Amino acid sequence: MRSFAVTDEIRSYAVDHGSWRPDLVVRALQGATARLGDAAGMQIGDDQGQLLTMLTRLVGARRAVEVGTFTGYSSICVARGLAEGGSLLCCDVSEEWTEIGRRAWAAAGLADRIELRIAPALDTLRALPDAADIDLVFIDADKPGYAAYWQELVPRVRSGGLLLADNVLWGGRIADPEATDENTTALRAFNDLVASDDRVDAVVLTAFDGLTIARRR
Secondary structure, X not given: OOOOOOOHHHHHHHHHOOOOOOOHHHHHHHHHHXXXXXXXXXXXXXXXXXXXXXXXXXXXXXXXXXXXXXXXXXXXXXXXXXXXXXXXXXXXXXXXXXHHHHHHHHHOOOHHHEEEEEOOHHHHHHOOOOOOOEEEEEEOOOHHHHHHHHHHHHHHEEEEEEEEEXXXXXXXXXXXXXXXXXXXXXXXXXXXXXXXXXXXXXXXXXXXXXXXXXXXX
């Protein structure tokens, strides 16, 4: 097995050699997010953003759902990968943070394909039609809610569709038996749930902060 520390320089090199490099809209959004202080750490990186766009295109997604929008960078990455006529439903509870995203979506010309619902995500998901017609899901929200979001979304994803969940290795604490905080405990339970779910095939990437990629059978 080969492994090495992924430095900022290596990450930048990788991003520079991808097809969807950050543009002025993304850079402005990242700047606005950085001004939020410590909360800015919740924003995904450019390398993960490129992967979101790629996966969205690989499945030919026309209908996508995001749980946890923050300031809207991941939404841009998914929306840019949607097939023509596609739509993205974003679930969040923060008017303040998502307002930053709304401005970025408009600047990127994506506002017409992104719908934002400000409400507890479970309420939004439970109100969705039961039909299995979602092509792609990205979960990046409160960790104790992951399992419940998963249970609402899996039946609504079509066969061959993807469910993605971020932060599933939680800075490595997931494998530390002495880490018993609420988030780590919730993520362990979520990871066990996914691993035992016979409705999906799943892998956990040891990249970013851990990313689950599950394909609906």
